[in-house]
Amino acid sequence: MGRIKPQEHGKQLTVGEVARRSGVAVSTLHFYETKGLIQSARNQGNQRRYPREVLRRVAIIKVAQRAGIPLASIRDALSVLPQGRTPTAADWKKLSAGWKKDLDDRIAKLIGLRDQLNDCIGCGCLSVKSCPLRNPWDKLSEQGPGPRLLDPT
Numbered sequence: 158m159g160r161i162k163p164q165e166h167g168k169q170l171t172v173g174e175v176a177r178r179s180g181v182a183v184s185t186l187h188f189y190e191t192k193g194l195i196q197s198a199r200n201q202g203n204q205r206r207y208p209r210e211v212l213r214r215v216a217i218i219k220v221a222q223r224a225g226i227p228l229a230s231i232r233d234a235l236s237v238l239p240q241g242r243t244p245t246a247a248d249w250k251k252l253s254a255g256w257k258k259d260l261d262d263r264i265a266k267l268i269g270l271r272d273q274l275n276d277c278i279g280c281g282c283l284s285v286k287s288c289p290l291r292n293p294w295d296k297l298s299e300q301g302p303g304p305r306l307l308d309p310t
């Protein structure tokens with residue numbers, strides 16, 4: 158994204174301009190719009206026009222997607238920001254802190270899965286009774302009653 162020229166302040170962008178400046182395909186921008194991540198307005202010729210702040214929103218969406226955050230979660234997080242306001246550094250700090258926790262949780266689950274897989278490599282039994290990958294609930298039930306994990310999948 159380049160520097161904003163003074164004459165561009167308040168300028169509405171076409172979908173092609175947003176695509177060019179953000180590096181995101183027009184079809185992806187339309188997809189984001191159908192999912193409620195970004196919004197456009199129609200001009201008098203019934204063509205979509207986007208406020209400039211959409212560029213920062215699209216940048217945030219791309220970064221979050223790279224971190225593996227589901228689009229629905231990104232939409233929920235962005236929904237607290239008023240449309241038409243450029244997400245600020247404080248907004249970003251709050252959003253990214255929440256996503257870092259999601260990422261940490263997923264990494265911890267993946268490490269657990271990798272360690273279980275280590276035990277299974279070379280075994281191949283895939284036993285419903287004893288294989289932790291095949292039946293994590295049985296293994297967890299050995300630890301006592303009640304929910305042992307929030308998401309054993």
Ligand code: FES
Nearest residue numbers: 277280282283288
């Ligand atoms: S394959 Fe045997 S314990 Fe998982």
